[in-house]
Amino acid sequence: MWRALRDHPHTLWGLLTLPGVVFLILWLASGHGGAGRSATALLLHPTGELSARLMVVTMAISPMRHVLPGSDFWRWMRRRRRYFGVAAFGYALLHTALYLADMGSPGAVMSEVALSAIWTGWLAFLLLVPLALTSNDAMLFRLGRYWRLLQRLTYPAALAVLAHWLLIHDGAAAALVHFGLLAALQVLRLRNTLKPMET
Amino acid sequence: MTRSMIALILLSLSTTGAHATGRFHCEATDRAAWLGETQVTERLTAAGWQVSHMKEDGGCWEVYGTDPQNRRVEAYLHPVSGEVQLVSQRGTVVFDIRDANE
Numbered sequence: 001m002w003r004a005l006r007d008h009p010h011t012l013w014g015l016l017t018l019p020g021v022v023f024l025i026l027w028l029a030s031g032h033g034g035a036g037r038s039a040t041a042l043l044l045h046p047t048g049e050l051s052a053r054l055m056v057v058t059m060a061i062s063p064m065r066h067v068l069p070g071s072d073f074w075r076w077m078r079r080r081r082r083y084f085g086v087a088a089f090g091y092a093l094l095h096t097a098l099y100l101a102d103m104g105s106p107g108a109v110m111s112e113v114a115l116s117a118i119w120t121g122w123l124a125f126l127l128l129v130p131l132a133l134t135s136n137d138a139m140l141f142r143l144g145r146y147w148r149l150l151q152r153l154t155y156p157a158a159l160a161v162l163a164h165w166l167l168i169h170d171g172a173a174a175a176l177v178h179f180g181l182l183a184a185l186q187v188l189r190l191r192n193t194l195k196p197m198e199t
Numbered sequence: 200m201t202r203s204m205i206a207l208i209l210l211s212l213s214t215t216g217a218h219a220t221g222r223f224h225c226e227a228t229d230r231a232a233w234l235g236e237t238q239v240t241e242r243l244t245a246a247g248w249q250v251s252h253m254k255e256d257g258g259c260w261e262v263y264g265t266d267p268q269n270r271r272v273e274a275y276l277h278p279v280s281g282e283v284q285l286v287s288q289r290g291t292v293v294f295d296i297r298d299a300n301e
């Protein structure tokens with residue numbers, strides 16, 4: 001019963017969509033466009049941070065499989081990695097849409113595109129677009145071995161996300177904790193993969 | 200091992216930032232002498248700013264809004280004099296009173 005519920009694809013979709021529902025309720029409840037801090041601006045930070053967190057989780061799955069090869073949890077996660085990646089993109093899309101809405105005009109958006117904290121954000125988003133577009137089974141099948149190659153865009157995208165988060169200066173410590181953890185896991189994995197070659 | 204690893208990850212993921220940023224510190228002031236939020240908003244609006252919201256940070260008023268050049272900025276104001284100390288646009292410093300005074 002529990003296992004069937006846990007492994008039903010809709011359960012995970014529901015879980016990953018839940019924060020989006022909370023964001024929507026907050027947005028509707030706070031009367032967007034009213035006086036004071038607009039709900040759009042209010043949600044800008046949490047949507048970006050959630051997207052980055054999901055990205056870190058997605059990218060931590062493979063190294064965690066190396067660190068804990070016997071873990072059922074990470075094997076379960078590994079089979080559902082694409083769900084997490086797509087969710088990370090979904091919240092990045094929401095984050096970008098909120099930013100555009102908050103800026104209000106193409107001119108305003110263009111006026112700050114050259115700022116390092118902003119273009120790194122755009123770069124991260126643009127790198128994620130092809131990954132999201134090819135995330136379905138049909139594209140996975142059609143691209144074959146090129147699909148894995150394409151997925152490596154995740155690494156430059158992650159670096160761009162980290163730069164964006166640090167430069168926007170809204171919680172540099174949180175950014176370093178998230179990506180520091182991921183970097184540590186990648187180092188562990190690298191050590192694990194290199195070890196057999198030495199002996 | 201597995202459980203402690205997961206717990207560690209969840210713990211690290213639960214720390215959120217955006218509290219005391221330490222980006223700018225104003226001189227020590229008597230809290231009773233501080234300008235109120237309404238006064239800060241009135242002064243800035245008169246100078247051509249649009250104020251979205253504000254909070255305390257580093258002994259200053261940290262104001263979020265739009266400056267007279269229509270840039271989306273964060274400004275640190277002296278809490279008593281109301282003088283603008285530092286303005287940053289998306290993390291890039293566009294005005295610093297320490298440079299302006301040199």
